[in-house]
Amino acid sequence: MKIRMIRLAFLLLVSVFVLTDVHAQSSSKHPVYVLVHGAWHGGWCWQRVSTQLREHGGIVYTPTLSGLGEHKNILSPAVNLETHISDIVNLIEMEDLHNVILVGHSYAGTVIAGVADRIPERLSKLVFLDAILPENGQSAFSIQPKAVQDAMSTAAEKDSGLTIPAWPAETFGVSKPADASWVNARLSGHPFRTFTQPLVLQHPYGNHLPLIYIACTVKMLPAIVPFAEKTKNSKDWQYYALATGHDAMITEPKKTADLLELFAK
Numbered sequence: 001m002k003i004r005m006i007r008l009a010f011l012l013l014v015s016v017f018v019l020t021d022v023h024a025q026s027s028s029k030h031p032v033y034v035l036v037h038g039a040w041h042g043g044w045c046w047q048r049v050s051t052q053l054r055e056h057g058g059i060v061y062t063p064t065l066s067g068l069g070e071h072k073n074i075l076s077p078a079v080n081l082e083t084h085i086s087d088i089v090n091l092i093e094m095e096d097l098h099n100v101i102l103v104g105h106s107y108a109g110t111v112i113a114g115v116a117d118r119i120p121e122r123l124s125k126l127v128f129l130d131a132i133l134p135e136n137g138q139s140a141f142s143i144q145p146k147a148v149q150d151a152m153s154t155a156a157e158k159d160s161g162l163t164i165p166a167w168p169a170e171t172f173g174v175s176k177p178a179d180a181s182w183v184n185a186r187l188s189g190h191p192f193r194t195f196t197q198p199l200v201l202q203h204p205y206g207n208h209l210p211l212i213y214i215a216c217t218v219k220m221l222p223a224i225v226p227f228a229e230k231t232k233n234s235k236d237w238q239y240y241a242l243a244t245g246h247d248a249m250i251t252e253p254k255k256t257a258d259l260l261e262l263f264a265k
Contacts, residue, residue, distance in 0.1 A: 031058045031264035032097050035249075036088060038106025038131075039140075039190040040166040042069020045105075045183070048253030049260070056261060063091050065111070067163075067191040077162060080193040081139070085114035092122050101263055103127040106246065107190075109227075110140045110199055113206070120207040125263055129256070130216040130246050133227045136201040140194070144223050156192045163189030173219055173245010183250060212238045212263060214256075216248050 033053055035046045043062035050060040065084045067075035088111060092100060100123045104112035109131025116126055134143050141149060155165050166187035169180040213231035220228065224246070231237040240259060244252040 036104045036108040040187045052257040079191040081197040099124045105129040116207045125210045127212045139198045172247040
């Protein structure tokens with residue numbers, strides 16, 4: 001009987017230790033990053049950045065949005081912007097993450113704005129990496145230059161409006177042949193409805209969280225320029241610049257990771 005009680009007490013102690021350790025992982029002692037990729041990409045694009053962040057003690061999640069990357073098998077007309085916002089909200093809630101530094105690249109600026117509108121209490125900062133910034137009622141499609149809208153619509157006709165075919169890696173400033181080959185092999189068509197569905201916000205943009213913008217200043221994409229300029233000249237934003245192309249996580253992973261680590265301090 002005594003042996004059984006000792007075993008039970010030991011198991012209880014172990015359980016308390018494990019739960020305490022899991023909770024500690026979401027504390028400020030260990031920065032928590034959720035890195036959300038842009039259009040046509042997947043969680044794979046953050047490999048070089050996430051490696052450094054983890055080596056320096058960060059807890060890093062690099063989810064792939066529905067219908068893309070390793071989740072392209074669940075692509076359907078039902079996948080829209082709300083799906084992608086829910087992808088990230090569900091990840092953060094199911095992993096019980098707190099004090100999250102939420103990073104959105106490019107198209108994912110739309111996604112993380114929606115996430116912040118729903119669960120601001122789990123987030124510490126919003127980081128927009130060369131991202132678009134549609135506001136309430138706008139979509140990732142509606143804020144594009146007219147020429148880009150026309151090109152996207154025409155391209156989407158190839159599969160009856162299901163996806164926008166991937167743009168080549170070179171468009172995103174990936175110039176090294178080996179890097180471009182690696183990226184091109186992994187890009188996939190982007191669910192078109194995630195671009196055309198308007199962002200619906202119930203709260204002010206960013207939901208009172210600190211807003212950080214990182215502009216990639218080499219051969220900037222036309223759709224990005226207005227947002228980089230807006231944030232650079234706004235007292236509501238912290239603005240940073242990286243002298244690299246749009247896919248900074250591929251072309252300048254160390255500098256990108258260094259900035260993200262700066263935001264955790």
